[in-house]
Amino acid sequence: MNHLRIAVSGLHRGENPQPGSSIVSAIRLAWPEATVVGLVYNAYESGIFAGDGPDVCHAMPYPTAGLGSYLERLAQVRAAVEFDWLIPTLDAEIAVLAGAGPQLEKLGVRMMLPERELLARCGKAGLPKLADECGVATPETAVARDLAEALEHAGRIGYPVYLKGPYYDASLVSSPASLAAAGGAILADWGTPLIVQEPVAGTEFNVMGLGDGRGGMLGHCAVRKLIISDKGKGNGSVVVSDRRLEEITARVLKHTRWTGPFELEFVRAPEDDRYRLLEINPRFPAWVGFPALLGANYPAAWVEWMTTGKCRTLPVLEPGTFFLRHQIEVCGRMDQVSSLLATAPERNPINKLTNRTA
Template sequence: MPDTRGYGEEMGAARGRVLVTDGMQRKALAAVRGLHRAGFEVIVGESTRFAPALFSRRAHAWFVYPPPRESPEAFLRVLEGALRRHRCDVLLPMEEETLLVVLGARERLERWARLPFPDRSLIERLRDKGNLAGLALFAGVPVPRTVSVPAGGDPVQAAAALRFPVVVKPRVSTGAYGLRYVDRPENLAGVWASVHARFPGPLIQERLPAGGEARCVTLFLDPEGVVRGAFAHRRLREYPVTGGAGTWRESLHAPAETAAAVRLLRAAGWWGVAHVEFKRDLRDGRFRLLEVNPRFAGSLHLAIESGVDFASLLVRWSLGEAVEAPGYPEGIQARWLLPGDLLAFLARLRQGRFDLDFFRWGGWRLRFDDWGDGDWFAVVGAALAAGPMVTRHEFRRLLWR
């Protein structure tokens, strides 16, 4: 039997029960708060007790599971026990790696709860940036010119038609992880080989000029391709500063990018929630596709605060409710202050840029990913989680990116 120590007391469910995984992530905390606000009881899990969402006052119960990547079978046993014990209606894996493990055991887990996500094979196709470039061309969505290197081939020859600088990127990665920038052709072979050693078969893509605005579109499509939720935002600040997660974001209406994202996802046969990223090419002013994340995005909190609660929309739809895409206002902002926006501020400071607006804390338009909704216990959880994180090599390396 799974270890159920740490579960909260049972009580009658209101609108239904939802199990949310990956409680360390700020998007999980946002989902917990939004689902609670929508009338659901939320069970939240993570591989450590010291996670913000597990401390949230909006969580009905919590549990600790083995790490999904390192111990998938043990993770599934504990997850299955939690679904059964709490009589959950819907399961929402928040991180991509967790989602893939869960979808690999779909039949087993759907005995206990609904899993409103497409097949694993579709997610893996969208994760592959090589497939994505071809799909974008088919759907008529602008994308930076991208080439792959044949097995045993010469990366310099493969990239002969590209304009430098270029970026060497893993076929499967999240955000800026694993990216390497190359300014001159003579440096390409060595950089490509170093990335290839860790991420086999990386792509070579023309790098868009620095300074172009990044816009992101989150969509919820049903299996018929009907848009059940749509939200767009722009990044006011990001980390790493060369291109990464949005640490300060603002809602906006972006009809052209939203239409392009809808075409792309429909061409892929996608349904569910996905996050599509674009960047303006300063050479011609067009927004070009960078990547698709077939999952909830880290910016979920801004969408919820703007009135588009993708987690609740997906859960309600999976339970048979009729849902329509809600409207939202422009100009709502959200900051991921710790550590995201602090790291961005320090990085820009090292470049000689002092962002005075980092010290702006107020205003009716501004929200914070880290706290809000009177949920101060989650802030305590975030502080406790920070201790183990700063001892990790990966986190300390972030400080100097």
């Protein structure tokens, strides 16, 4: 492979960690000399300052500003530092960028994302129908265009319910008043629709992997959450091997003919021992660095596939191996932050403490 030059977003690893930093680390494991450009939305995204983080970072407009603004800024970044590939890692970015491959290619940047139509089918709003088509159970879910509809759905499903935004945020609400408050906040941040979902108590499982676009997989890794944060994030998970979970995952992948990274989120209720599909994420999860450390480097396989067309299957992790999320401090300097806050491309990009430049 020629010298890899790649841009990655989603570098923050706080309470709600994003996948980008793990992807950058995994790329560095495979190609230590790769040029990695970080695309960030906040000067304090912790991955900017990680030891194996990007060589250079640039600030981007929020995806909610629209595709035009995003592409305009990307062109400026591309003029400042050359890169050939883009891995968007955040749901809101993916929603904006899906279908924008031709526009990106005009900028000299390539990426691989599922088709817009498939994303819509797999999104939170489309999930019940897709799950039904795949013969997979899912919690009772209703899509609301506004607060009034959300209140109606919640009344029918029965409180408490989860109220979710189109991309992020989920609040467990137990009354119409709390639904109205949480719904207002979600609408202000992320817009419509609001998703009202029956809460299902049980054990949470996640399956991540790479779809081969023909209905199969290059590999997958299934884990059970061991430690769950206040925000519902798996701060520790153990690899499991359950044929039922594998079979459900294979069924979803086959039905969607999924291409590229995915994460399926499940809950298994003790009452009936059934897996219910909660979400399909069209990207690697934040824990993708875990299998990479054990020799199943999904981001590297994905990059290799994108850049060379070569598909290779990934090793299966031994059940019983686990990860724990371990918070550490990273160091920065205010001049790095001030550089990032400057949005014009002619101004300085921020360089790492090592002063490596792209």
